[in-house]
Amino acid sequence: MTGRTSEPEDPEALLASFAPRVYGLLLRLVGRPDVAEDLMQETMLRAYRSFDTYRPEGKFRAWIFRIAVNLARDWIRRRRREPSASIEAEGDPLGRDTPAIHLPPDARMDRSQRARRVEQALARLPEADRQILLMRYYGELAFKDIARATGEPLGTVLARAHRALAKLGDLIPEDES
C-alpha cells in the first residue's frame, strides 16, 4: 500500500495536511458538512495531544483515521438515541432514503453522476463495512493496518471489505472498469 511519501515534521503542518482527507472520510460517514468539520477538528486536537506518543512509531496516520472513525461512530450513536433528531424525522443525511439512480447499462455516466452513485452505494452499506473502505481510501491504509487500527481480526476486515467491494463492483458496468 502506498502511503504519503513526504509528510511535514511540524505537528501543526502535518495535521493540517491530513485535514481534507479526514474531513472527506467524516463527511461520507456522517453525511453533514457542519458535523464533519467539527469532528475533523476534534480528531486533529486529539491526535495533537498525543503526537509524541504515536509519531515515532509510524502509526500516526492509521491512528488519526481511527480517531476520526470512532468520533463519527459516537456521533451516529448519539444521534440515533435522540428522538428529536432521528433519521426518520429529518431524513438520512447519507442519502439512504433516496432512491438509487438507475441508469441504463449502456449510458456513459459523467464523473459527478458516478460519484453520486458510489456515495449512495456507500451509504447503503453496513456502517462497519463502509468504515473499512473509507479508511482504506482516505487513509491510504493497507488492510492489515486497518485491522490493527480498529482492533478487529484481519479476516473480519477482509470479509467486510469483500462484501462492500462486491456491492460497489456490481454498480459499475464491466465495460467501464
Place this chain on the structure above:
Amino acid sequence: MSRCPENTEWVLYAAGEVPAGRRSALEAHLAACEACRSEVATLRRGLAAMEVLDRDAPVRPEAMESLRRRLRAAADHRPARRPVVLVLWHYRWTAAAAVLVAAVVAWSLIPGPTGTIQPPAAPQATAPVAAQWMPDAQVQEEITEIAAGIELLEAGENGKLSGAKAAQTDNGSDESLDETDQMLEMLQAESDA
C-alpha cells in the same frame, strides 16, 4: 486446477497487498478458473469505483483557520518536555536516599581483616567467650567509654525514677512502685541463693 482460494485472499490480491511469494500461485489459479477471474474483476471494479470520490475533500477556509487556531491554543497549553537535568533535580532526595542505602549495604559487606566474610562462629563449650575474644587496645578503650556512658545514663534514669516515685507518693499512688520494689527484692534474693 487447484482449490479456489478464499474470497478474502482475493481482496488482498485485488488491492495489491498479497506477498510476492503468493502472487504467482494466485495468478496461476486465475489463469485456469473463470469464477475466480470474475470475482477478482468485480472486486477491482469496486476499488475503482471509490476513485471517483474526491480524496482531498475541500474544507472551508474558515474551518481550516479554526483548526489552526485551536491547534495553536493547544500548543500553548502543551507541557514542554523537561530537560534531563530538571528531571534528575526533581528526584534528588530519592536519589540521595538510594545512594545512602547503597553505601550502608556496601559498608556492611566489606570483608574483615582476613579478607573474607565469615559467619559468626558458634561459641565453644569448653572456653569462656571472653577468652576467645581479645580486642585491641583502641577497641578496649572505646568499650570502657561506652560502659562509663551507660553507667551515667543508668544513674540519671534512677534519679528520674526516684523523682517520679516521690511525685507519685505525694499523690498517694505509689502502689505500683511498691510492687516493683518487692519484685526486685525477690529476684535479688533468688539470685543470692
